Amino acid sequence: MHRVKVKVVEDALDANETIARANRDDFDRAGVTVVNFMGAPGAGKTALLERVIGELGVSAGVLEGDVQGSLDADRLASLHVPVVQLQTSQGFGGECHLDANMVRSALPSLQLDPLDLLVIENVGNLVCPAEFRVGEDARVMVSSVTEGEDKPLKYPLMFRACELVVLNKIDLLPYVDFDVEKFLARLETVHPGVACLQVSARTGEGMEAWREWLARLPGRRMVSA
Amino acid sequence: MHRVKVKVVEDALDANETIARANRDDFDRAGVTVVNFMGAPGAGKTALLERVIGELGVSAGVLEGDVQGSLDADRLASLHVPVVQLQTSQGFGGECHLDANMVRSALPSLQLDPLDLLVIENVGNLVCPAEFRVGEDARVMVSSVTEGEDKPLKYPLMFRACELVVLNKIDLLPYVDFDVEKFLARLETVHPGVACLQVSARTGEGMEAWREWLARLPGRRMVSA
Numbered sequence: 534m535h536r537v538k539v540k541v542v543e544d545a546l547d548a549n550e551t552i553a554r555a556n557r558d559d560f561d562r563a564g565v566t567v568v569n570f571m572g573a574p575g576a577g578k579t580a581l582l583e584r585v586i587g588e589l590g591v592s593a594g595v596l597e598g599d600v601q602g603s604l605d606a607d608r609l610a611s612l613h614v615p616v617v618q619l620q621t622s623q624g625f626g627g628e629c630h631l632d633a634n635m636v637r638s639a640l641p642s643l644q645l646d647p648l649d650l651l652v653i654e655n656v657g658n659l660v661c662p663a664e665f666r667v668g669e670d671a672r673v674m675v676s677s678v679t680e681g682e683d684k685p686l687k688y689p690l691m692f693r694a695c696e697l698v699v700l701n702k703i704d705l706l707p708y709v710d711f712d713v714e715k716f717l718a719r720l721e722t723v724h725p726g727v728a729c730l731q732v733s734a735r736t737g738e739g740m741e742a743w744r745e746w747l748a749r750l751p752g753r754r755m756v757s758a
Numbered sequence: 759m760h761r762v763k764v765k766v767v768e769d770a771l772d773a774n775e776t777i778a779r780a781n782r783d784d785f786d787r788a789g790v791t792v793v794n795f796m797g798a799p800g801a802g803k804t805a806l807l808e809r810v811i812g813e814l815g816v817s818a819g820v821l822e823g824d825v826q827g828s829l830d831a832d833r834l835a836s837l838h839v840p841v842v843q844l845q846t847s848q849g850f851g852g853e854c855h856l857d858a859n860m861v862r863s864a865l866p867s868l869q870l871d872p873l874d875l876l877v878i879e880n881v882g883n884l885v886c887p888a889e890f891r892v893g894e895d896a897r898v899m900v901s902s903v904t905e906g907e908d909k910p911l912k913y914p915l916m917f918r919a920c921e922l923v924v925l926n927k928i929d930l931l932p933y934v935d936f937d938v939e940k941f942l943a944r945l946e947t948v949h950p951g952v953a954c955l956q957v958s959a960r961t962g963e964g965m966e967a968w969r970e971w972l973a974r975l976p977g978r979r980m981v982s983a
């Protein structure tokens with residue numbers, strides 16, 4: 534029974550990998566750099582995009598993954614960047630992550646050619662999004678200080694499967710029991726050398742570094758290709 | 759392809775339902791009332807248990823679900839209540855929820871007979887835990903004010919599939935943009951009439967009501983049986 538399950542899962546991940554490569558080919562043809570943006574529910578993913586997506590100096594679009602509703606897509610659409618909503622509720626009670634096929638199904642709704650950067654905001658979850666590549670160039674995960682400094686140890690795959698960790702809501706540090714040094718040490722344990730930006734989408738602290746990281750991504754990718 | 763997937767998922771949920779009933783039979787035989795305790799990563803599930811689990815006046819135990827590690831189980835074990843750790847990382851990169859079979863695999867490690875109440879702390883996630891019953895009598899979900907007032911609309915199944923919503927971290931209300939009335943109105947939309955306790959595990963506010971809700975559960979169940 535367990536072996537059957539493992540086999541089904543392996544097949545699903547293999548199929549996902551194939552479709553992710555097809556997505557990647559399309560992204561390459563269009564010359565668009567793609568970020569898979571992950572984090573727990575309420576970590577501040579949409580708020581972090583709201584803050585910078587309209588001011589990157591590169592042409593950016595957003596693919597917004599949600600179980601249901603279009604609250605986040607509506608927030609971002611008001612910033613006059615192209616936003617496509619992708620709902621996962623068709624699945625069963627709702628898929629807890631985006632996979633390559635879901636992203637692929639949204640591509641016809643997106644004009645890729647004019648874009649330099651596409652940010653794919655994943656479903657809020659610290660487990661499964663890390664297991665499914667969608668054809669992205671880079672993965673960013675958001676962790677907020679209100680979630681606790683133990684999170685890298687509890688969800689190591691997520692903290693390992695990313696090129697950048699954004700530590701959000703640092704404006705709340707005086708009011709919560711969160712030791713930044715302890716968090717960084719634990720992060721270093723599970724993902725040595727990964728970059729970490731300490732920010733607050735609410736107060737704007739650290740937004741310049743975050744904006745620059747995103748804005749430079751298309752260029753960085755071209756350099757490394 | 760989509761139909762095959764739906765069929766696989768339906769079969770999985772059917773199998774889960776069968777095992778959940780077997781768990782329930784075992785719980786009934788032992789006379790233990792079982793709570794499935796759910797919420798996002800960092801919502802404060804473990805902190806809420808730490809606050810009251812040793813002072814319920816009924817004999818309580820905890821089954822602690824985590825992707826990896828035993829940080830939460832260690833915290834609770836120090837309170838001298840029986841705690842069994844259940845790690846989901848054997849699955850593939852780690853299961854994002856507990857299912858009935860995982861709970862069943864842990865039952866031999868638990869002495870059910872002496873217990874009045876068993877709290878099963880699920881994996882931090884607002885999607886899949888709501889889809890898998892594990893044989894519980896009641897489901898409680900924790901939402902924290904730092905996650906935002908939009909969560910009932912974004913994860914409606916989770917907010918619907920519970921008998922109690924605990925709104926945690928209300929000590930942070932002065933420092934975040936969270937409108938309690940708006941949250942309650944949205945909760946009422948997706949789950950009319952559900953009870954909601956406003957609490958802070960950090961300051962202790964609302965802990966008496968939370969303690970009483972848990973302590974009375976075995977009695978309430980006996981009344982309704």
